[in-house]
Amino acid sequence: MPYPGLDLTGRKALVTGAARGIGAALAIGLAQAGADVAVSDLPTPEARAGVAATAAAIRQAGQSSWQYDMDVQSISAINTTTEQAAHDMGRLDILVNNAGIRRRAAALDVTEADWDAVLDTNLKGAFFCAQAAARQMIPNGFGRIISVSSQLALVGAPHRAAYCASKGGLANLTRVLALEWAEHGITVNAIGPGPTTTPGLLEADTRDADSVQTDLALRMPLGRRMDANELAGAAIYLASDSASATTGHLLVVDGGWTAN
Numbered sequence: 493m494p495y496p497g498l499d500l501t502g503r504k505a506l507v508t509g510a511a512r513g514i515g516a517a518l519a520i521g522l523a524q525a526g527a528d529v530a531v532s533d534l535p536t537p538e539a540r541a542g543v544a545a546t547a548a549a550i551r552q553a554g555q556s557s558w559q560y561d562m563d564v565q566s567i568s569a570i571n572t573t574t575e576q577a578a579h580d581m582g583r584l585d586i587l588v589n590n591a592g593i594r595r596r597a598a599a600l601d602v603t604e605a606d607w608d609a610v611l612d613t614n615l616k617g618a619f620f621c622a623q624a625a626a627r628q629m630i631p632n633g634f635g636r637i638i639s640v641s642s643q644l645a646l647v648g649a650p651h652r653a654a655y656c657a658s659k660g661g662l663a664n665l666t667r668v669l670a671l672e673w674a675e676h677g678i679t680v681n682a683i684g685p686g687p688t689t690t691p692g693l694l695e696a697d698t699r700d701a702d703s704v705q706t707d708l709a710l711r712m713p714l715g716r717r718m719d720a721n722e723l724a725g726a727a728i729y730l731a732s733d734s735a736s737a738t739t740g741h742l743l744v745v746d747g748g749w750t751a752n
């Protein structure tokens with residue numbers, strides 16, 4: 493019999509950036525643990541198709557799902573959609589702040605537009621999603637906010653100035669929100685994935701397979717990129733009753749990258 497402390501039956505979750513990659517894997521993982529899950533992503537045909545596929549997998553797992561357009565660069569879209577999702581589901585227990593982008597460039601070449609896009613999505617967007625979610629959770633005296641940060645919150649990487657700044661900021665923002673909202677029964681945590689095979693990572697990393705493998709052999713004790721499904725258990729734990737005393741924490745799941 494599964495450990496009951498990890499059972500999410502009856503919980504209602506909202507996941508951002510859930511059309512593909514880690515967001516899709518976490519949304520489906522929460523559903524497999526018993527949660528009903530609202531899934532959201534950009535208002536584009538491609539993202540809507542991905543969101544529909546994620547929602548179908550959630551229903552396949554026997555749970556309810558709802559689909560929304562939500563660009564996390566738009567605070568009005570965040571507020572409207574979070575309210576709508578909480579209304580449609582009956583309440584909101586879990587937010588997974590996953591939407592994120594990467595723009596690789598040498599620090600000397602980073603443009604203001606690239607800097608703003610990365611920070612606005614990965615940090616500002618995550619903050620306002622957390623704020624909108626907390627407004628729904630506070631009246632219930634319960635909430636779980638889980639942000640997808642990165643192992644690059646803890647260590648640097650060349651050509652990732654804006655990204656590393658956004659993920660380091662998100663890890664420390666997590667601690668602030670944990671302090672402020674603990675009295676409302678809301679825990680706020682982050683997951684720090686290492687390199688994980690997703691469409692976004694493959695689009696950004698144009699190196700050949702040999703150079704990737706050489707780099708992984710050097711930096712990643714696991715010796716390979718992770719699969720997005722290897723992050724689902726961390727999200728289920730942080731969303732569960734088992735994590736009632738875990739807050740303000742960055743749970744690094746990085747194949748040993750930061751142990752190096």
Ligand SMILES: NC(=O)c1ccc[n+]([C@@H]2O[C@H](COP(=O)([O-])OP(=O)(O)OC[C@H]3O[C@@H](n4cnc5c(N)ncnc54)[C@H](O)[C@@H]3O)[C@@H](O)[C@H]2O)c1
Pocket residue numbers: 508509510511512513514515532533534539542562563564565590591592593613614617640641642643684685686687688689690691692693
């Ligand atoms: N893949 C990795 O190696 C890795 C490692 C550490 C952290 N992460 C983080 O995990 C998260 C997911 O990354 P991924 O690798 O699955 O990427 P991905 O590009 O495959 O998926 C990201 C999803 O976010 C959506 N998105 C982008 N901008 C958005 C916006 N403004 N509003 C709403 N949705 C938006 C995209 O449409 C896409 O569906 C990101 O926050 C990323 O920084 C990824």
